[in-house]
Amino acid sequence: MISVSSVSMRYGAKVLFDEVSTAFTPGKRYGLTGPNGAGKSTFMKLLTGELEPQKGSVVRPRKFGVLRQDQFEFDAYRVIDTVIMGNKRLWAAMEEREIIYSKAELTEEDGMRLGELEGIVGDEDGYSADTDAALLLQGLDLPDELHERKMGELQGGQKVRVLLAQALFGHPMALLLDEPTNHLDLDSIHWLQGFLNNYDGVLIVISHDRHFLNSICTHIADIDYETIITYTGTYDEMVLAKTQIRSQIESQNVQREKKISQLNDFIARFSAGTRSSQVQSRRKEVERLQVTELARSNIQRPYLKFEQKRPSGKHILELHAVSKSYDEVEVVRGFTASVTRGEKIGLMGRNGAGKTTLINALLANSPTTPMQELRESSGYDGEFLTSGKVIWGHEASIGYFAQDHRALITQGMTTFEWLHLWDPGAADEEIRGLLGQMMFARDEGNKKTDVLSGGETARLLFCKLMLQKPNVLVLDEPTNHLDLESINALNISLQRYPGTVLIATHDHDLIDEVATRVWHFESDHKITDFKGTYEEYQAAVV
Numbered sequence: 155m156i157s158v159s160s161v162s163m164r165y166g167a168k169v170l171f172d173e174v175s176t177a178f179t180p181g182k183r184y185g186l187t188g189p190n191g192a193g194k195s196t197f198m199k200l201l202t203g204e205l206e207p208q209k210g211s212v213v214r215p216r217k218f219g220v221l222r223q224d225q226f227e228f229d230a231y232r233v234i235d236t237v238i239m240g241n242k243r244l245w246a247a248m249e250e251r252e253i254i255y256s257k258a259e260l261t262e263e264d265g266m267r268l269g270e271l272e273g274i275v276g277d278e279d280g281y282s283a284d285t286d287a288a289l290l291l292q293g294l295d296l297p298d299e300l301h302e303r304k305m306g307e308l309q310g311g312q313k314v315r316v317l318l319a320q321a322l323f324g325h326p327m328a329l330l331l332d333e334p335t336n337h338l339d340l341d342s343i344h345w346l347q348g349f350l351n352n353y354d355g356v357l358i359v360i361s362h363d364r365h366f367l368n369s370i371c372t373h374i375a376d377i378d379y380e381t382i383i384t385y386t387g388t389y390d391e392m393v394l395a396k397t398q399i400r401s402q403i404e405s406q407n408v409q410r411e412k413k414i415s416q417l418n419d420f421i422a423r424f425s426a427g428t429r430s431s432q433v434q435s436r437r438k439e440v441e442r443l444q445v446t447e448l449a450r451s452n453i454q455r456p457y458l459k460f461e462q463k464r465p466s467g468k469h470i471l472e473l474h475a476v477s478k479s480y481d482e483v484e485v486v487r488g489f490t491a492s493v494t495r496g497e498k499i500g501l502m503g504r505n506g507a508g509k510t511t512l513i514n515a516l517l518a519n520s521p522t523t524p525m526q527e528l529r530e531s532s533g534y535d536g537e538f539l540t541s542g543k544v545i546w547g548h549e550a551s552i553g554y555f556a557q558d559h560r561a562l563i564t565q566g567m568t569t570f571e572w573l574h575l576w577d578p579g580a581a582d583e584e585i586r587g588l589l590g591q592m593m594f595a596r597d598e599g600n601k602k603t604d605v606l607s608g609g610e611t612a613r614l615l616f617c618k619l620m621l622q623k624p625n626v627l628v629l630d631e632p633t634n635h636l637d638l639e640s641i642n643a644l645n646i647s648l649q650r651y652p653g654t655v656l657i658a659t660h661d662h663d664l665i666d667e668v669a670t671r672v673w674h675f676e677s678d679h680k681i682t683d684f685k686g687t688y689e690e691y692q693a694a695v696v
Contacts, residue, residue, distance in 0.1 A: 155179050156201060156218075156328055156356055161210035163196055169380045170196055174210070176375065176382055180327070183350065183357040185367040185389055188377035189454060190609050190637040194360050197377060198332050201358065215356070217241075219326035221334055225313040229306035233296070233316050236305055237287035241324030244278035247271045278324065290319040293345050294338075295504070311337035311505045322349070328356040335363050336634070339505045340660050362638050364389055365662035389638075414440050455639050457591040458616060458647035460553075462625040467548030470495050470626060470654050471516070476542035478511050485511045487679040488542070493654065495547075495625075500665040500688060501658040503675030509658040510557055512673075512681075513630050516656070519544035522552045522624070553624035557631040557658075559615050563603045569614055570599035577621050588617045608635030616644075625653040633661045662688075 156178040163170045170193030178184055188194050199205040200212055202220050219240055228236040239245045251271045254264050275281065288301055294315040305313060314337045321329060329350075335343050347369045350357060358375070361367055367374070367389035374385045374392035385392040417436045425433050471493035478486045485508040493499065501509045518538035546552075556562055564572055573585050589599055592613040606614065612635045619627065627648070633641050641661065648655055648668045659665060665672075665688045672691045674682040684691045 155213075156215065156358070157213045158200075159211050159213075161200065161207040161212065163193065163200070163208055171377060171382055172380050174382045176384055178328075178356045178358055178375075180356050181354055183353070183370050183372045184359070184384070185371040185374045185392075186358055186360045186377070187367070187374055187389065187392070187638065189639055192377045194377055195332060197382070198330060198358070198360060202330055215327040217243075217324065217326050218328035218330060218356075219321035219323070221321045221331045222317045223332065225310060225317070226306075228316075229304065231305055232301075233291065233303055233305060233308070234284060234287050234301045236316050237290060237319045237323050238283050240320035240322070240326075241278055241283075243274060244280050244283065244324060247274040247278070248280060248283075251275070287319065287323055290322055291316065293349065294319055295342050295345075309506075314338070315342065318346070326355060329353065329358070331357070331359040331361075333360055333362070335361055335366055335660070337505065338660060340502065340662060340665075341504060343660060343662070362633065362636060362641060363661055363663075364638055364641065365666070454593045456593050456613065456616075456643045458620070458643045459591075460620060460627060460647050460651040460653070461623045462653045463551065463623040464549060464625065465652070466495050466550050466625040466654065468495050469493075470497075470547040470550055472543075472545040472547075473516075474543040474545070476512070476515060476544060477540045478508070478515055478538070479540045484679045486515070486675075486681065489681045489683075491673070491681075491683050495654055496652065497671050498648065498655040498668050499657070499671045499673055500669030501656060501673050501675070502665065502688075504677070507675035507677075508679065508681075509675055510630055512675075513628060513656065513658060515539045516544055517552065517554060517628060520546050520552050521550060550626055551622075551624040552626045552628055553619040553622050555612075555615055555619065555627070555629040555632045557634070560608075560611055563606065563611055563614065565604045567603050568600050569594060569603060569606070569610075572603055573614065573617050573621060576618050580621060585621070588620055589614075591620070592617050609637065609640070612636055613640070627651065627653060627655045627657075629655070629657040629659070631659060632657065633659055633664065 158174060158176050161174045162172045164172070186194050186198065196205065200207055201214065202218075203212075203214065228239070231239070238248070251268060254260065254268055254271075257264065260268075279286065288298065291301060292298070296312060296315055296319075300308065300312065305316065308316065318331075318334055318338075321331060321334075334346060338346065343363070343366060347366065350359075350370045357370070359367075359370070371388055372386070374387070374389055376383050376385065376392060376396065378396075383396075385395050387395070417440050420436055421433050421440075469492065471491075473489055473491045476486060476489045477484070489512070501512065503509060515538045564575075569589060570585055573588065574580065586596065586599055590596070594601075594610075594613070594617075601610075603614075612632070632644060636644065641664065645664050645667055648657070648664075655668065657664070657668065669688055671686065672682075672684040672688055674684065674691070676682060684694065686694070
């Protein structure tokens with residue numbers, strides 16, 4: 155069990171949570187939710203011991219797993235060793251044992267210490283550590299040939315999987331996972347869901363993936379109103395319960411205020427008269443009926459509405475035998491497809507399967523995407539197509555959201571100035587209105603682009619797309635850095651958008667609710683073109 159007693163944290167005038175007491179019990183799986191800036195990561199650091207509470211105390215089990223966020227911390231270690239480090243007691247014993255065995259001669263004291271260390275290794279299942287670590291890595295789609303490599307040789311997404319295996323290693327009594335699905339493809343996310351649903355310890359997870367939370371959580375610990383309230387059920391059930399409770403309290407307050415007003419009228423009319431006992435009785439009732447004071451919610455909801463200046467022609471895109479290779483390494487092989495106006499296509503498949511490569515090839519041959527913008531976002535300076543042909547239809551106007559979108563934001567400008575670049579003729583109030591829709595306060599129009607967070611950068615790019623009003627949206631992992639409220643707003647806006655959408659994402663709900671067609675990137679470098687929803691695609695491939 156993890157227990158929190160009277161914990162408070164504030165930064166300056168901002169209160170994250172005050173006098174919070176709660177407990178997380180084994181066998182239950184908790185989603186830790188709240189908008190960006192509410193204090194989720196701060197609370198997680200209190201639970202792991204990385205931070206000490208300003209007030210109160212935290213009690214945690216002896217052995218717990220934590221998903222590390224620093225991808226470079228273990229670059230000098232083998233992948234398999236990095237996983238085993240998840241059990242600190244075992245790793246320390248194995249390291250000390252190795253040092254003793256490396257001595258030219260062993261003393262009697264060394265022999266006795268080796269016996270103690272072997273006991274620790276046995277207690278911690280150390281003799282099967284390599285096998286157990288390999289199974290975790292295989293489950294996360296890291297093949298055997300990577301297990302002996304150094305962490306520094308791996309790509310970013312692969313490192314995240316190793317660090318996830320590290321957190322899961324050694325049968326910890328509690329798992330504390332901060333954004334475990336980042337950089338994971340859907341197959342790996344589905345594997346992780348199955349693993350966590352069978353985990354019998356305390357699980358606490360922060361995630362901006364609604365489907366993931368709904369799939370694994372038995373409880374939601376929601377940070378809002380300067381406190382933490384735990385709800386039984388999934389994320390969607392929490393949202394419903396939270397809304398109902400808030401509405402009920404607000405309704406009760408309205409009734410109480412009305413009653414208090416009537417009582418105060420009576421008191422004012424008869425306080426100097428002969429009905430003093432009745433006046434006194436009503437004063438006591440006013441005290442009893444005091445309205446419940448409601449703390450302000452931290453939740454901010456962006457307003458996304460994608461429009462098009464003019465519709466495109468009916469046949470918006472043709473691909474003829476499109477192929478792409480890098481230094482003789484094939485990525486996409488002979489893909490042919492025809493896209494009609496208004497279709498919403500989900501690009502799916504394993505990380506590294508070629509989704510971004512195909513997007514780059516499409517954009518490189520588009521009439522409206524500046525090549526400099528594409529090259530800055532991709533970091534690639536060669537030819538975007540090895541063979542084949544991409545033909546965009548009449549009046550195609552393309553809006554682009556890059557996976558590495560920081561490169562698209564010019565540094566040294568204000569957010570207002572940067573956004574105005576994309577439509578110099580736009581009125582100042584239109585620009586400020588768009589910034590306001592995406593939760594930039596009025597004075598944040600003067601915020602420098604150099605200091606924007608990942609979430610702010612993403613929201614600024616959505617402002618750009620709303621300003622441009624394209625009839626085709628090409629979105630490469632647009633949910634990275636977005637909180638659940640923003641992802642939900644994006645989901646709804648894409649469903650309502652009348653233009654054409656190509657979207658690469660690992661967000662299950664976004665694909666499921668937006669896509670009307672699926673391009674699935676297979677292991678043999680071919681692409682399956684399925685005309686139907688993701689749910690229909692899943693049923694067809696079973």
